[in-house]
Amino acid sequence: EVQLVESGGGLVQPGGSLRLSCAASGFTFSSHWMSWVRQAPGKGLEWVAHINQRGSEKSYVASVKGRFTISRDNAQNSLFLQMNSLRAEDTAVYYCARVMTTVTTDFDLWGPGMLVAVSS
Amino acid sequence: DIVMTQSPLSLPVTPGEPASISCRSSQNLLHSNGYTHLDWYQQKPGQSPQLLIYLASNRASGVPDRFSGSGSGTDFTLKISRVEAEDVGVYYCMQGLQTPYTFGQGTKLEIK
Numbered sequence: 001e002v003q004l005v006e007s008g009g010g011l012v013q014p015g016g017s018l019r020l021s022c023a024a025s026g027f028t029f030s031s032h033w034m035s036w037v038r039q040a041p042g043k044g045l046e047w048v049a050h051i052n053q054r055g056s057e058k059s060y061v062a063s064v065k066g067r068f069t070i071s072r073d074n075a076q077n078s079l080f081l082q083m084n085s086l087r088a089e090d091t092a093v094y095y096c097a098r099v100m101t102t103v104t105t106d107f108d109l110w111g112p113g114m115l116v117a118v119s120s
Numbered sequence: 121d122i123v124m125t126q127s128p129l130s131l132p133v134t135p136g137e138p139a140s141i142s143c144r145s146s147q148n149l150l151h152s153n154g155y156t157h158l159d160w161y162q163q164k165p166g167q168s169p170q171l172l173i174y175l176a177s178n179r180a181s182g183v184p185d186r187f188s189g190s191g192s193g194t195d196f197t198l199k200i201s202r203v204e205a206e207d208v209g210v211y212y213c214m215q216g217l218q219t220p221y222t223f224g225q226g227t228k229l230e231i232k
Contacts, residue, residue, distance in 0.1 A: 047221040105216025106159040106174035
């Protein structure tokens with residue numbers, strides 16, 4: 001079955017760290033750009049970061065630059081998001097998403113999401 | 121950053137009637153590769169978002185043909201020809217022309 005499944009979320013104190021993982025299955029993971037998208041409770045969608053097939057190109061939204069790091073392990077079909085110096089405003093459901101093709105930037109496959117709650 | 125503005129933000133619709141959502145971008149979304157990087161997503165209550173339309177007018181796999189996308193440059197529209205009860209949810213446009221990719225505020229479609 002073609003799917004993405006996130007893990008690693010939970011409750012963390014402000015200033016703390018968390019590492020999200022996304023396990024891919026049912027498709028050739030190494031052929032796709034991948035992204036993280038988040039959604040604060042009751043709010044809209046916000047793109048967080050993306051990474052190319054080989055992990056050599058990465059980009060981040062300004063609010064997480066320098067605090068979050070996206071990475072991947074193609075041998076393990078896994079995507080990661082290392083989140084440091086977490087703030088209350090990082091509280092959200094985090095989705096990993098697959099980019100459909102090499103010439104588009106749309107997300108044709110999403111995981112169910114993982115809640116990250118930053119609170120003391 | 122490119123700003124995406126949707127209207128309306130709330131859309132009550134009678135089943136069987138058409139619906140239309142507008143999305144405007146602060147910059148032209150036509151890439152030098154000839155593609156217009158505007159996508160539409162549907163998020164049903166309690167679910168992950170789902171791709172509906174990519175590159176402004178292409179229906180994603182499995183999407184019913186009552187959904188259609190149109191537009192170019194900075195003005196785009198998502199149309200539902202005949203709304204069904206299962207279409208309830210929030211609809212987002214997103215620009216993928218340049219990072220940071222940005223979404224519209226979302227349009228909440230509800231059934232009258």
